[in-house]
Amino acid sequence: MIKYKVFQKLLFMFGALFVPTAILFYYANHTSKELVTHTLVNSSSRQMEYTLDQIEQTLRHLEKQALVLTNDSSVRSYANYSNSDDLLDHLFIRNIIEEKLDIQAQADPLIGDLTVYWPQLEERISAAGAGKSMASKEELMMKPKNRWYAEFINDQVFFHLLLSNSPFMEKDLTNATVMVEVTISNRYIASVLEGLNKTGNGTSFFYFRNGNITSTEAIDSNVRAHLMQTPLLRNDISTDVTNHASVKIDGTEYLIQIMRSPTLDCSLVSYIRSDAFLLPLHKVNVLINVSLLFLVVFGIGFSYMFYKHFRTPFAYLVRKIEKLGEGDYTIRATLKTRTEFDYLFDRFNEMAARTQSLIENVYEEKVRTREAEYKHLQSQINPHFLYNCLFFIVSMANKSPEAVISMAKNLAAFYRYITRRAGEQTTLEDEIRLMQSYLEVQALRNRRLSYTIAIPEEILRLSMPTLLLQPIVENAIVHGIEQKQKSGKVSITGAVLADRYQLCIDDDGAGLSNEEIILLTERIQSSYQPSEEMGCGLRNVNHRLIHRFGPRSGLLFERNEWQGLRVRFQIPFSHLS
Structure with missing residues (x-):
């Protein structure tokens, strides 16, 4: 007896869904503001830390490039040339340096400019295309050395690093032979801020000690004025920990986060209005309460509809199927639901009627026909x-x-084999032994008969029904060799192909024409007719092969190189068990 547990499980699942959900959202209404604020702070802090860490890695990378240039053999050797030296060598080395600068500047999009100075020669070469020009020692002496510094030009900030090959420099740069200046592209700074703003954690900008600000978006004037007065931006604060505070400015609450970059000597600042991210939360809470009410009403209605339109007709159909399984093939479904179950009921009635017809007529007739074929x-x-x-x-x-x-020995072996119980399984090796006995008997009766058997060991182990080869070999002798003088060769061969095994039985007998091959193929594929005198054995073998190994294993007929007949069948790997 079937147990109807679907409806009970449905009610249980609805209760298990609704009760914890209601409790969860009741608790969430009281803690959502703190949780969202904490999440926003952590998310923004991690994003700012990641951004500054990426900037620091970029700066270290550029520092290594500048250090490599200061120790480059071509750069250092260029400083040793004077006006009296070979001009051709001088120009050649200069060209090499220009190519190196161009390659590095083009390979790294972060580099806005890359310049090499020779203070003693008062020359420089720049990747930006400045070419050979003078650079006074006073100009180089005014710039900070071996550290990053910011330069503001037309509301744009550029970060520079002026690296010398001498860690200890005199004021007049007499001991500095080579100096390399790396300039970070302003586009890189803008892309960093744009990427940080796109995370949705507010508006971001860089704040410098001198009060300058660089940003890709407009900064709220009230926020900027407040930040100038807050201790969060004091110059003596130097830490890699994110400082955050929630402040009210003109009645509006802001969340402000600040993190310093000691290498660039500036602060990364991000701010966002609190109500900008808490207002959607209040709307969500209202929506959730309405959804919970809707869930209760919908759950009750759905349970009722499920019971009426699914549980009841399903139980009715199950009872009819049980009656059919008990052998009552006259059972029919008469319930009308005006739903998809009516289609199932109609198909059930058709199935029951066909089953009844099959049991009463077709099945018994096929059994009698199959018995007649075997007999x-x-x-x-x-x-x-x-x-x-x-x-x-x-x-x-x-x-x-x-x-x-x-003759007696082979005849006894032959009849001992064929008197096995019908349908018993055997191996191809046993079938081949039977064929050897049979062919030996035929060879004793007909002295011109000779045969060859070549089957790979792998195929001999195959399991198959009994008496598959004997009717084919018998036809080769009776209808082939005995119908033609000077013939007497029979060959049984096997082969292992890519996806199947193949067996071929060849003779050099009378053979068949193309029309006769087509006629024979049609005959073995048709049902048995008691009036037929020929073809019953081959038809039986063909049907048994298809039943055991699938439709690709049926018999195929073709002429062979002896002008006789070849009977071929194959056993797909996919149908082996």
Whole structure:
């Protein structure tokens, strides 16, 4: 008896969904503001830390590039040339340096400019295309050395690093032979701020000690004025920890976060209006309460509709199926629901009617036909063949006792095999032994008969029904070789192909024309007709092969190189068990 647990599980799942959900959102209404604020702070802090960490990595990378340039052999050797030196070598080395600067500047999009100075020569080469020009020592002496510094030009900030090959420099730069200046592109600073703003954590900008600000978006004037007065931006604060505070400015609450960059000597600042992210939360709370009410009403209505339109007709159909399973093939479904179940009921009624017709008519008729086919095959195999062998034994009793012994031995092995219970499984190796006995018997009767068997070991282990090869070999001898003079060759071969095994039985007998091959193929694929005199054995073999190994394993007929007939069938790997 089937147990109807779907409806009970549905109610249980609805209760398990609604009760915890209601409790969860009741608690969330009281803690959502603190949780969202904490989440926003953590998210923004991590994003700012990640951004500054990426900037620091970029600066270290550029510092290494500048250090490599200061120690480059071409750069250092250029400083050793004077006006009296070979001008051609001088220009050649200069060209090499220009190419190196261009390659580095183009390979790294972060570099806005890359310049090499030779203070003693008062020359410089720049990747920005400045070419050879003078640079006074006073100009270089005014710039900060071996550290990053910011330069503001037309409301744009540029970060520079002026690196010397001498860690200890005199005021007049007499001991500095080479100096490399790296300038970070303003586009890179803008892209950093734009990427940080796109995270949705507010508006971000860089704040410098001198009060300058660089940003890609407009800064709220009230926020900027307040930040100038807050201790969060004091110059003596130097830490890599994010400082955050929630402040009210003109009645509006802001969340402000600040993190310093010691390398750039500036602060990364981010701010956002608190109500900008808490207002959607209040709307969500209202929506959730309405949704919970809707969930209750919908759950009750859905349960009722499920019980009426699914549980009741399903139980009715199950009862009818149980009656059908008990053997009552006259059972029919008469309930009308005006739903999809009416289609199922109609299909059930059709299935029951077809099953009843099958049981009463078709099945019994097919069983009788199959029994007739097997009996007809057995009658073909036994009497005629046995009589001929007995006559041979009688005729050879006095002439050749060895032939009589061989005939009796092979005949006994042959009949011991074919008298097995019908349908019993065997192996191809046993079938081949049967064919050897059968062909030996035929060779004793017909001296011009010879045969060859070549089957790979892998195929011999295959499991198959009994008496598949014997009807084919018998047809090759009776309808092929015996119908043609000077013929007498039979070959049984096997092969392992890519996705199947293949067996071929060849003879050099009379063979068949193309029209006869087509006719024979149609005959073995049709149902058995008691009036037919030929083809029953091959038809039986063809049907048994298809039933056991699938439609690709049926018999195929074709002419061979001996002008005789080849019967071929194959066993797909996918149908082996």
